[in-house]
Amino acid sequence: MKHSEKSRGGRPWSFDREKAVETAMRLFWRSGYEGVSVGELTKAIGIAPPSLYAAFGSKAGLYREALDLYEEKFASLDLDLVEKxxxxxxxxxxxxxxxxxxxxxxxxEGGCMISSGMTACHSEHGALARNAAARRDAMRERIAKTLAPFVTDGQTLPLERYLSAVLQGISVQARDGATQAELQEIVENVVLGVGAS
Incomplete structure (x- = not known):
């Protein structure tokens, strides 16, 4: 266990904070924010609720850190191949x-934690939903920037929105159990349409 980081009170954490965020990320990715209780989080991490609140401020604070970790480890689009x-x-x-x-x-876990995350939630979680939407917007902007050399002026915005919608659909279908081969059929149809335009 890591003891280098300290709690807000100055004492070392009695658990591995990075591993805790990773565990929470997997739970949230699999079941969504509202689908995971504080009890499930603390049981999986191996801490008591007061320790979770002391370390992360709230379940929402832990969710934001889990999203940050997801973006760092899993959400990067393979844009190098796109650019080439x-x-x-x-x-x-x-x-x-x-x-x-x-x-x-x-x-x-199935699907994309950001594409599928917080698309519908209780109104009390509006701030988290807006944060997830901002992350999706940032992804759409990265797509637009990467595709810009391939399109003429004015075409980027409709295309980036279309591809973002396709990516979200692929994520949802993967969560529902669609196979790689089934999702590849979507890719073929989209590419055919883009090539014809």
């Missing part, structure tokens, strides 16, 4: 195929 593409259709294929591999990876 020779055409818009190839760039879109690289983007979508990378996403399909990510959301169907057997070593991960």
């Amino acid at each position: 593409a020779a055409s818009l259709a190839q760039a879109v294929r690289a983007l979508l195929e990378g996403a399909v591999r990510a959301v169907t990876d057997p070593d991960r």
